Amino acid sequence: MKWNNKNERFVVFLDIMGFKDRVARTPMEKLYEQLVDFNTEIVNIIAKNKSEEVQLAQFSDSIVLFTNNSEKESLNNLSAILCEIMKEAIYRNIPLKGALAKGLIVCDMAKQLFFGQALIDAYLLEESVQFYGVAVHHTAEKDVVGMKEQYRDIKIPLKGGTVFHYTLVWWLNHQDRVKENLNNIRFHVSDSPRKYIDNTINVMS
Template sequence: MGENIMYVLYADIMGFKDRVMRTQHQNLEKEFNALITDLDAWFSPNKKAQTFKVSFFSDSILVVDEDTEKGFNRISKAAAGLMQVSLEHKFPLKGVISKENFTYKEVNQLFFGRALVDAYLLQEQIHYYGIVAHHSIEGDIKKYANGWKEKDNGNRKGINPYILSPIPLKSGNITHYHLAYNLISEKRETGKNVDKTHKRIISWLEQISGTVSGNPRIYVDKTLQVLREDLSMFKEHKKKNNGEIKFPLSNE
């Protein structure tokens, strides 16, 4: 049988079981429907591509797309929207983008392959609300993160803010590429209105922090740290390079 290499984004909603136990079923259904409605709005441009697929099951979200430059851009933008919208609706999550063999058959609910296993296992290690890149897509991040130039006007499209820096895993801070989702505006533009976007995300995290105690607050604290470091690195690179930014960013 031939290879069926795809990008896979697997994300897990944090605290979902506790939320089910303490929220009236009808209210939770309304909250979840509102989340899905806003996610559909963010995903809308991506859905023009037949290869872009999204599935929700219980506390997990699965997004897949083809192994191309455009597929990389779509799944990266989807990941940024997934983080922003979920935090706004107080459904914080963590997830991983990977690339390997994968079968996605929506009609008979058949989803399996190494890409999903890789994403799931790394997702289990993440200790903040964010999207981490599995090593299987690191080469593509280096090739595709800075986007492409449009032939007709020379404008750069498809830029995605990946950063290489230490991030919180359960075993400690370990250097990984991750998506700096606070550097993408609500209009899906990378590097635009970053202060506004950052402040909005911080306000959502503060609201989430006000609803939890103990371990869940560790996730909030570590997320705030990563977002602030990402914003700081972006501004430092922008200043150092006279306003020009080339992703992915790192301090190496």
């Protein structure tokens, strides 16, 4: 399959939570091993889903997924991959938050050159998310309507307040194990980071 460097596509921007604290408290070699191992797992998840139309880019604590186009099949594959990544992140004590958007993006994997309004949209919405989850930007909202196994219009906590927003329900059918791992993460954080744990459990309820 030919990769389109310039195309309308879906993009997901994910942020590893508590990364600065990890850098401060974790030996460099150990942190490097953790990130390489998690990156390898993401690559394996993409490969397992046989999804040539999804590409991965990672910069420090930012993980970005791009589709080759904006077709429904690409969104379905991306969503399945994203659900697995979110669960695996919680199981590894590497919680993520993020956002999904759609639009024209230059994604030149060979040159590692990425830009476009949709990438900015995903980044800005991710900045507002205050739980371990993935919110859907309004540019992609019509595309996820009806995908009830992956997305639902539910109340989620954002910086502007708790509002209805289409959200990836990555925890579906795995609530008990996810909650157990969320409570394990609680032993590793104090103060405001704990609100993300509480918020996530509330969103799942």
